[in-house]
Amino acid sequence: MSASPQAIVTLGCRLNIAESEALRQLVTASHGGRDVAVVNSCGVTNQAVKDTRAAIRRLRRDRPGAELVVTGCASDMDRAAFAAMPEVDRVVANAAKLLPAIWGPRANIAPPRRHTRGFIGVQNGCDHACTFCAIPQGRGSSRSDPIGEVVHHVATLVEGGQREVILSGVDLTSYDDRGARLPALIERLLAQVPALQRLRLSSLDPAEVDDHLFALLTQEPRIMPHVHLSLQAGDDLILKRMRRRHTRAQAIALAQALKVARPDITIGADLIAGFPTESDAAHANTLAMVTECDITHAHVFPYSPRDRTPAARMPQVAPDLARARAAALRDASAQRRTGWLAAQVGTVQPVLIEKPGDRGHTPAFADLRLDAPARVGTIVDARVTAATPTHLIGTPE
Structure with a gap:
């Protein structure tokens, strides 16, 4: 769970993280000086629902005068129960949360934020029927963003300084834009945004990793080696x-x-x-x-x-x-x-510095901490000098 200065609290999957970034822009642009707090909920497990309720109560204690809005999968699955919570002012349907009109007439003019990594939701919903999963109740059937829109979004983020983009979805490998599947999206993206240095993918369904996607994962150097x-x-x-x-x-x-x-x-x-x-x-x-x-x-x-x-x-x-x-x-x-x-001790790894304190990730997604200062947003070649059970320690080359 994470919270931003704009009081966007995020629970759950990478798609929620991507959507929360868009929510942050919408809320910032629309509400100006008004205090609005949003909980982007998760309903994947009973514990996730409990965590959502706890986050709502905590946020209300922290922001007693804010308009507290709840959205996401948990609130869609039991809208009446969340609307009845005394801490909640408004429940927004998951399918509507990224519509500018929900947040106000100025919501569509939010400037893009600068980050080193960008989560982009390109697919939503699921057409499968796994017996344990309630997500289709909160996300609906599978649908995909048009390739052109995704390419434009990524190009805008890269122009704003992002070095790495993560494509996410509820069922990412079911991506389908009028017959163009996930490998076609990836190829168009890499061809039309040559400045994009790193591309990652969220969870992949093993049943959907065909020869085309396999070749991209194993042969395309700009796709990071973490599956x-x-x-x-x-x-x-x-x-x-x-x-x-x-x-x-x-x-x-x-x-x-x-x-x-x-x-x-x-x-x-x-x-x-x-x-x-x-x-x-x-x-x-x-x-x-x-x-x-x-x-x-x-x-x-x-x-x-x-x-x-x-x-x-x-x-x-x-x-x-x-x-x-x-x-x-x-x-x-x-x-x-x-x-x-x-x-990995003794190897040299290109590390994208993501956080103050000189922390970042290697291409294979090892957490690495430098022993010397480096600027956030840069990719630094670091020689790995030590390893702990959870992360690497390196020295800039």
Whole structure:
């Protein structure tokens, strides 16, 4: 969760981060000196909904005189409950939150903000029916921004000083602009915005990584070597009950092929622990996948039942057991991450300096801290001199 000086509080996914950046511009332009606070909510798990409610209460304590607006997936899933909270002045539908008219007549004149990395939502909604997921209730069916609009948006950000752009979506690999899929978007973007130095992609569905996308991920140097896969589980029966579209073997084959074709690629993954009916053996299969796919960046969630989803009606795993299994998955990934970071000592890495204090990320998404000053927004070649379990330490060349 993050908050800005404009009191935009963001929970959840990278798409929410991208949308919150647009919200910040809209609110700033429209309201001028008025105090407006926005919570951009997440409803992916029960805990996310609880966190949203806590964020609303905290923001009201911090901004007692502000107009407090709630939007996002959680508020769409239960609009009446959020509207009834005494702290909330207004609930804005998720589908309408980026419409300038929602925020006022001057909202469309906000200037772009300067950052080193820009999150851009290019796809929204989902047409799949994973049994655990409530996001279609909050985001609707899949829809994609036109390629021309995306290219223009990225060009504007790059002209404003951004060195890196992250394309995000609820189901990014379903991107489809009148038949032009995600690889076509990427190629147009790289060709028409030659000043864009770094491009990253948010979570990819393994079932949708075709030969064209695979070639871009492994051969295009401006696409950063960090692939985050929406794996969810490593057991075939659980994947079937989740209604995922890939098998365990397919996921492992994809991760290993990516590493062979581009050895510096790091693999990230979304994993759910304690899905209904998950046995000890099924959990062991997912745990083994961390090693077999060399997952160094794991986003692990203990399963949380969501109303009106098929998985909520399946036999549940005890919450304490789900949390313990989640901890085991995190520990396994952390061990691989520690080894991966240690192996980079002595290498030279180009680091985009993103935060005061000389912190940034390498192309493979290692957190690196310089031992000498560097200007935010610059890309610095740094020789890695040490590694901790969580980050690298480097010296500018």
